[in-house]
Amino acid sequence: MRYRVAVLTKCLAVTIVALVAVAGCGSAVADKQATSSRSAVAKGKQTAYPLAVESCGVTQTYDAPPQRAVTLTSTATETMLELGLGDRMVGTAYLKGRKIGPQYKSAYDKIPVLAAGQPSMEQLLAANPDFVYAGYGDGFSASTGHTRQQLQDLGIKTHLSPVGCTDEPKTLQDMPDELKTIGKIFNVNAAAEKAVKKFDATVDKVKDAVKGSDRPKVFLYNSGTDAPQTVGGWAYASVMIDAAGGRNILADEPLRWGKVSWEQVAAANPDIILIYDYLDPSVESKIATLKDIPALADTTAIKKGNFATISLSLAQPGPRSAEGVEQLAEQFHPDLYPKKK
Structure with missing residues (x-):
């Protein structure tokens, strides 16, 4: 609410002048607060309840x-x-x-x-x-x-x-x-x-850096030996891979989480295998598992040892997932988006 303070235009005594000056200051403060409040509402900085x-x-x-x-x-x-x-x-x-x-x-x-x-x-x-x-x-x-x-x-x-x-x-x-x-x-x-x-500035910086580059085919490995647990095109991690300049080999699959066959992964011939880091089991143990899968032996990722990692904390939809996109770009395109020193 805006409060208006009437300021006297004629001063009959020094004391009155002083009072008017104080009133004028109060009016200025009130006007400034009211303007600030209206500005905050206009910018969406105050929630209207209910x-x-x-x-x-x-x-x-x-x-x-x-x-x-x-x-x-x-x-x-x-x-x-x-x-x-x-x-x-x-x-x-x-x-x-x-x-x-x-x-x-x-x-x-x-x-x-x-x-x-x-x-x-x-x-x-x-x-x-x-x-x-x-x-x-x-x-x-x-x-x-x-x-x-x-x-x-x-x-x-x-x-x-x-x-x-x-x-x-x-x-x-x-x-x-x-x-x-x-x-x-x-x-x-x-x-x-x-x-x-x-968040947007970080993601946009990555997208600009990798724009127009070749997009490596990426298989995200979560877990599993008989059949790997992975993500489809509806997963948040899949759109992170895309923003970082890669392409999820299962991007066209309308699912978030699911199991596929090793033969299906091999047929897609991923350039990079991205590993979810859950802390336990370790990334190293997951890499060892992948190297022991016969169906993957001739894939580019295995032959060249192209493994990327991302911690579970950065691969899920939290405020730090923008950092996750950065980390993926550093691994997918180290020449275009070098790792921070």
């Missing part, structure tokens, strides 16, 4: 920013911390196979870890959350003992990242959109805008 948000088919209405959030995956945790929301977090869980980015470590260390894997309903409720945020659908499932409906029946808001929605193709735009959504829910829109600009 706010309706749809995530993966569930729409919820927020009357105010959540104050006690729990995150159930590392990507959700890092999204919150990227937006400076560590002080709104009362618990995290499910860091298995992933590392929190060094830029978030000090804030992360102040947040209670409810469980190494998915927390039980009792562990979750003990944190007294008003908002539970998962990066994948298994964060809200009957097997964990807390579905979205169960939590909502208790008055707890839930949010599922777009990547958690099944049967939908993923795009790199999913992450900027998610940053904006969480920013809006928590009324930290300026922080979200800053994070989106940083």
Whole structure:
């Protein structure tokens, strides 16, 4: 609201002049604050509540920013911390196979870890959350003992990242959109805008560097010996490979995760085999497994020893996935996008 202060035009005494001067200053401050407030609203920096948000088919209405959030995956945790929301977090869980980015470590260390894997309903409720945020659908499932409906029946808001929605193709735009959504829910829109600009700038820099180059055929190896677990064209990792100047050999397959045959991989003759680094088992052990697969012996990747790696923390839709695109480009096109020193 803008407050107007009437300033006297005639001064009858020194004391009145002084009062008018003070009033004038107050008017200037009020005008400046009102202008700043209007500007913030115009730029989308203030959330208007009540706010309706749809995530993966569930729409919820927020009357105010959540104050006690729990995150159930590392990507959700890092999204919150990227937006400076560590002080709104009362618990995290499910860091298995992933590392929190060094830029978030000090804030992360102040947040209670409810469980190494998915927390039980009792562990979750003990944190007294008003908002539970998962990066994948298994964060809200009957097997964990807390579905979205169960939590909502208790008055707890839930949010599922777009990547958690099944049967939908993923795009790199999913992450900027998610940053904006969480920013809006928590009324930290300026922080979200800053994070989106940083993310987009990193990805655009990579795309510009590799534009027009030959695109190596890439097979992403997750795990498996009898049949490899990998990603299809609907996976977030697949669009990361594309942005980094590669081509997923299964890009035309309408699936996210799945198993294929080694013969199918060999027929595609990948130039590079990209290995998910889960910390355990090690990348070295996975490379040894791949070298022992007879069907792959004559592929370019095996014959030339062309292996690339990416940590699970960077290969999933979190704010650091832009760094993941950079790391892939450094390995796919070291001449065009040399590794940072």
